[in-house]
Amino acid sequence: MMNDMQTNAIRFNNGAAYERYMGKWSQLAGATFLDWLSPEPTRQWLDVGCGNGAFTELLIERCSPASVHGIDPSGEQLAYARGRPALRTAQFRVGDAMALPYPDATFDLAVMPLVIFFVPDPARGIVEMGRVVRPGGTVAAYAWDMPGGGFPYEMLLAEIRGLGIAVPAPPSPDASRMNVMQDLWAGAGLVEIETRGIDVRRTFADFADFWETALGAPSVGPTLATMADDDLATLKTRVRDRLPADASGRITYDARANAVKGQVPKLRAANAH
Template sequence: MVEQQIRFNDGAAYEEMMGKWSRLAGDVFLDWLAAPKGLRWADIGCGNGASTQLISDRCAPAALSGIDPSQGQLDYARKRPVSSLAEFTLGDAMDLPYPNASFDAAVMALVIFFVPDPARGVAEMVRITRPGGIVAAYAWDMPGGGFPLDPVLTELKALGMTPPRPPSADVSRIDNMAALWTQAGLRDVETREISVRRHFTDFDAFWHASTLGATVAPTIAALPSQTVTELRDKVRARLNIAGDGSTSYVARANAVKGQVPD
């Protein structure tokens, strides 16, 4: 099977599938950054605005800009409360439409592995951030099995399917992220692992959230109903189901941060 390209255009589907995961990891990420209030923030690859809203809620920014290549995602972002503060722009992470040194902090939330040339994306974040400013990112540990949808993707692969995969998945290894930041000339580079647990009322809720949007939905839609039933059973067997039918799953991300040299 030809590998599918992942494109997110449905902001509501993305919110249920990944937006909730993003906020869980984002809370830990922002605690770790410990950025002062009143900064000018750039949220690169802001998607449907989940991370942008979190920055607004947590960091009291003086200004906030989000950029993403999906108009559908941006349409959803503009319906969030953060839209009263944030400016949302359609654009490319490898060619940011911002002046040099125009932000105090530039971040990527679950984005770096979707950038075709990650080094160029990091260089652009450095360019738009003032000397002494923060450049940071976090990404699911795709090679290490930390992706929230890993139970479904693993069983799809076992069935002979080719699960969708970001074009730069290996960049999410913690050593690769550290190397990117160092090679970009950032100083005081640090990394950390982020583990978060999301709870679901039952297996059906987990299945629904894990099979929405562009990541696996097209693959599953092409399967015979009997194969989908088999897939569901195998995914269920990978989870711990509590006595009340609820379940939870732990995902892992790697984070990196550094400062632009003076």
């Protein structure tokens, strides 16, 4: 949900377009993720890379938090988040995942939804999350399995690349691998680490709905806008052929995310930070 401040390749600055393109997917995966975390109510949360607030809204609806803070580098995304009625009590600020602007041991839980592959130095980001969480608290994330083809629009991106056209990519796609996430959590000194896969399915009304939704992607829309008409027609045909519709014209397909959670040690070493 968050494009890190250090990358120019992919920027999320349109909250409404993001809501249609990725917010719905985020909530589908986020529901399973939050059930898996099974947090106690009235906890203090930090949402790292909160973007337009799609996951933050889900968090508030399902987890009865005492407080929620969200951080993201995009002021435009945060403006959209602040406009959500459910997020009136959340506190948002512009910031960087690799330098969280909070004191040590401030939160009970820090979560990173669909963000880790956008962080240029993921290890530093996880250490920062651990720093701002209290001893015994939880640090967790979920991310599309980028190398494993789990990204919801990977088929479309593959067809674009197949035409010899480069598509902007996040700086750290390997950080979404299950084993890499586990190593990052261990490297940050977290304990009681667990991982799991999350499979989700989304239905579009028809191909036009899918296509218009995909155009909201910062990695896709600008790329398609520069394509020659013939190439664009070829691309649409190829994509349509790979997205079989049911009798009503609806298109349904799956995506897969990897998730990880761990605890800040209850007896944190005095010189840990």
